Amino acid sequence: MIEYLSLKRITAMHEEEIKEAVNEVIASGWYLNGKAVQRFEHNYSRYIGTQHCITCGNGLDALYLILRAYKALGVLNEGDEVIVPANTYIATILSITDNGLIPVLVEPSLDTLEIDDTLIEAALTPRTRAIMLVHLYGRCAYTERIGTICKQHNLKLIEDNAQAHGCTYKGKRTGSIGDAAAHSFYPGKNLGALGDAGAVTTNDEALAKLVRTLGNYGSSRKYVFDYRGKNSRMDEVQAAVLDVKLKYIDEDNTRRKEIAFLLEQGIDNPCITIPKASERDNVYHIFTLLTPYRNELQTFLSEHNIQTMIHYPIPPHRQLAYKEWNTLSLPITEQIHQQELSIPCNPVMIPKEIEELIETINSFAPHHI
Numbered sequence: 028m029i030e031y032l033s034l035k036r037i038t039a040m041h042e043e044e045i046k047e048a049v050n051e052v053i054a055s056g057w058y059l060n061g062k063a064v065q066r067f068e069h070n071y072s073r074y075i076g077t078q079h080c081i082t083c084g085n086g087l088d089a090l091y092l093i094l095r096a097y098k099a100l101g102v103l104n105e106g107d108e109v110i111v112p113a114n115t116y117i118a119t120i121l122s123i124t125d126n127g128l129i130p131v132l133v134e135p136s137l138d139t140l141e142i143d144d145t146l147i148e149a150a151l152t153p154r155t156r157a158i159m160l161v162h163l164y165g166r167c168a169y170t171e172r173i174g175t176i177c178k179q180h181n182l183k184l185i186e187d188n189a190q191a192h193g194c195t196y197k198g199k200r201t202g203s204i205g206d207a208a209a210h211s212f213y214p215g216k217n218l219g220a221l222g223d224a225g226a227v228t229t230n231d232e233a234l235a236k237l238v239r240t241l242g243n244y245g246s247s248r249k250y251v252f253d254y255r256g257k258n259s260r261m262d263e264v265q266a267a268v269l270d271v272k273l274k275y276i277d278e279d280n281t282r283r284k285e286i287a288f289l290l291e292q293g294i295d296n297p298c299i300t301i302p303k304a305s306e307r308d309n310v311y312h313i314f315t316l317l318t319p320y321r322n323e324l325q326t327f328l329s330e331h332n333i334q335t336m337i338h339y340p341i342p343p344h345r346q347l348a349y350k351e352w353n354t355l356s357l358p359i360t361e362q363i364h365q366q367e368l369s370i371p372c373n374p375v376m377i378p379k380e381i382e383e384l385i386e387t388i389n390s391f392a393p394h395h396i
């Protein structure tokens with residue numbers, strides 16, 4: 028069986044070091060708001076290249092807290108519009124609507140699967156205040172054009188870096204390009220914890236302070252509450268684990284890129300398209316194929332003991348949670364959701380698995396052409 032992603036094998040790569048780090052936390056008797064979190068915040072902000080890193084409970088909270096902090100600062104107000112790619116994971120959209128803001132869905136491009144920057148200007152209105160840029164699947168979504176639009180229209184640029192730890196744009200890491208960024212350390216991410224965890228990175232000191240306050244019940248001093256905040260924190264065990272794994276993220280991403288290169292070179296089935304856009308950095312959180320025979324290919328691979336996933340089967344605008352958008356027509360987004368298949372591509376894959384994966388995909392012939 029070629030697993031899509033074996034977290035057991037991922038953890039086993041550094042198991043001894045991880046166990047040591049967890050044991051240290053256990054022995055310390057200090058489980059929240061302690062040295063391990065401080066150390067990880069320091070190391071992760073240095074890694075990303077920002078002055079501040081504020082850890083929190085998960086990636087959705089990180090996105091939510093950024094927007095909430097901008098509201099507390101008066102930068103965003105209820106009813107303001109935020110540009111967002113239509114094909115993102117639901118968390119991006121939830122963070123916007125949970126803050127009483129309005130997501131404006133912009134179609135991605137089929138070459139990159141990232142937001143189509145040529146469509147952004149047409150989506151701007153006098154109420155647009157921010158762009159939520161999602162580095163989806165691990166590929167950098169930032170372009171010069173997006174930077175220029177933000178400057179010209181005085182928009183905040185918020186990065187959803189949940190899927191792209193370690194990705195770069197002209198030498199800068201994603202997560203340090205915009206005004207603020209959210210990171211998820213969900214176990215399956217390129218930098219994954221052993222449970223839920225997230226972080227915000229930014230160079231904006233006022234924003235950083237507020238994010239920390241809002242994630243701490245709205246309190247910056249013990250038992251004094253200036254805001255109606257939430258409880259969202261990374262625990263010491265997760266911080267200690269992440270600090271170990273942070274040392275290896277670049278190595279892991281290099282391996283992902285090597286495997287992705289072999290897949291891109293090796294897969295030549297005419298029924299399948301690989302969105303390459305190789306000029307953009309990609310840390311291959313998810314290796315995507317597009318094919319009109321997606322479901323058939325998925326069944327075929329499963330019959331050949333190859334696990335795959337679909338990211339994602341239903342786009343946000345077609346979800347029951349957003350009934351008001353169900354009649355919207357977003358053809359590129361819909362095509363991606365109908366055709367996308369994610370195949371294994373991760374640092375624990377061995378050469379035999381990579382070869383078998385390529386051979387099996389190339390041997391696929393759809394029944395219903």
Ligand SMILES: Cc1ncc(COP(=O)(O)O)c(C=O)c1O
Nearest residue numbers: 085086087116118119189211213
């Ligand atoms: C693009 C994107 N944004 C946000 C999130 C939310 O992160 P979390 O699961 O840590 O809340 C995820 C991951 O699940 C994601 O893929």
